[in-house]
Amino acid sequence: MPRKALEALQIEKLRSMLKQIYGRNRFYTDKLDAAGIHPESIKTLEDFKSLPLTSKAELVQAQSDALPFGSNTTFEESAYSRFHQTSGTSGTPLRVLDTPESWDWWGRCWGHVLAGAGLTENDRLFVPFSFGPFIGFWAAVEGARKINALMIPGGGRDSLQRLHLMKELGTTAMCCTPTYALRLAEVAQESGFDLSEIPLQTLIHAGEPGANVPATKARIESVWNAKCYDHAGASEIGAHSFECEVQPNGTHITESEFIVEVLNPETQEVVPEGEQGELIITNLGRIGYPVIRYRSGDLVVLNQQKCACGRSFARFEGGVLARADDMVVVRGINVFPSAVENLVRQCETVEEFRITVSTNREMANLAIELELSKTANPESARKTVDQAIQNELSLRPEITFVPSGSLPRFEMKAKRFHLKNN
Numbered sequence: 001m002p003r004k005a006l007e008a009l010q011i012e013k014l015r016s017m018l019k020q021i022y023g024r025n026r027f028y029t030d031k032l033d034a035a036g037i038h039p040e041s042i043k044t045l046e047d048f049k050s051l052p053l054t055s056k057a058e059l060v061q062a063q064s065d066a067l068p069f070g071s072n073t074t075f076e077e078s079a080y081s082r083f084h085q086t087s088g089t090s091g092t093p094l095r096v097l098d099t100p101e102s103w104d105w106w107g108r109c110w111g112h113v114l115a116g117a118g119l120t121e122n123d124r125l126f127v128p129f130s131f132g133p134f135i136g137f138w139a140a141v142e143g144a145r146k147i148n149a150l151m152i153p154g155g156g157r158d159s160l161q162r163l164h165l166m167k168e169l170g171t172t173a174m175c176c177t178p179t180y181a182l183r184l185a186e187v188a189q190e191s192g193f194d195l196s197e198i199p200l201q202t203l204i205h206a207g208e209p210g211a212n213v214p215a216t217k218a219r220i221e222s223v224w225n226a227k228c229y230d231h232a233g234a235s236e237i238g239a240h241s242f243e244c245e246v247q248p249n250g251t252h253i254t255e256s257e258f259i260v261e262v263l264n265p266e267t268q269e270v271v272p273e274g275e276q277g278e279l280i281i282t283n284l285g286r287i288g289y290p291v292i293r294y295r296s297g298d299l300v301v302l303n304q305q306k307c308a309c310g311r312s313f314a315r316f317e318g319g320v321l322a323r324a325d326d327m328v329v330v331r332g333i334n335v336f337p338s339a340v341e342n343l344v345r346q347c348e349t350v351e352e353f354r355i356t357v358s359t360n361r362e363m364a365n366l367a368i369e370l371e372l373s374k375t376a377n378p379e380s381a382r383k384t385v386d387q388a389i390q391n392e393l394s395l396r397p398e399i400t401f402v403p404s405g406s407l408p409r410f411e412m413k414a415k416r417f418h419l420k421n422n
Contacts, residue, residue, distance in 0.1 A: 175206070
């Protein structure tokens, strides 16, 4: 779709949403009234920029003020059919509700994710988790339904049993965290299971950085001999971006369902295209639980050039690069966990790792624990990791080795980065 037509669609959906939520959704009615803005005054995308920003802290407070689901609900409770909540890794879990209509919207968004990776009705998609309140894998099921792919649930099994099920049913695609893809490969190696017996061609990853971390992505593709795709979203936002088959070093934004802005996180000024800033996002199809100009905390670089795949959707160069609140300063250097992961993963003999930033008398130090493969040369691994971090970050990490299998393994979001005050 040409950009002007796409922008016309966005403003049409935005105006429709504002009309439906104003006077019914207490949270956004109060925000608009406090800003002196009436929905009828929003007629262009330039007008849209006058709407107030929304923070996660505001949504959490709105939830606390009107327990259990908060005031950011547009309809009576009886209109909702789905409940989910965020993981709570960065604070109080945020509860979100969906109507049947907005759940169908989730399916459309995930349909883009799966179709972007080339999946069709001929694929068999494996989702290897028991289903709790985390929204991601429920939404993957809905996306599979949209494209008529066969969805195979893998809950109630350990990792080795899941591998055997994938083999027996001829799984062609899998959706999981990058960490768990590597964990399954590790289990296969430990048990003598031959991954090549699974006809897997496609891995779709979300929930944490990894599929957009070059060294991690390369490792996943190497051990599985399959193509790895990145995807990003959040429970309170929706599934907003996906990697296409061309893989132009970035993820497409589903702009038919979202409006995105990239602002300076300090000044809230628009950053020039090609420069890094905070993702501000508005969902357009979730009337029952809208987020308008939401400060995601994600750092991205916007690229609006048309992709070789034919899509006119803009993309995030390199995907979601990091979270603004994940950054720590070590000896005057800005350090993001994903950057350190990329450097550590370049050492092929590292099986698992843990990063600790400890502060003593206002001086921060970077320590890395490495778990190596049985055939690894520890000093060679130390030299590889140490030099990579020195060259890229100008830091000398404290590197130690731990016994094989001693570091935690994760099925969902990994927790490899720790802060410690001495």
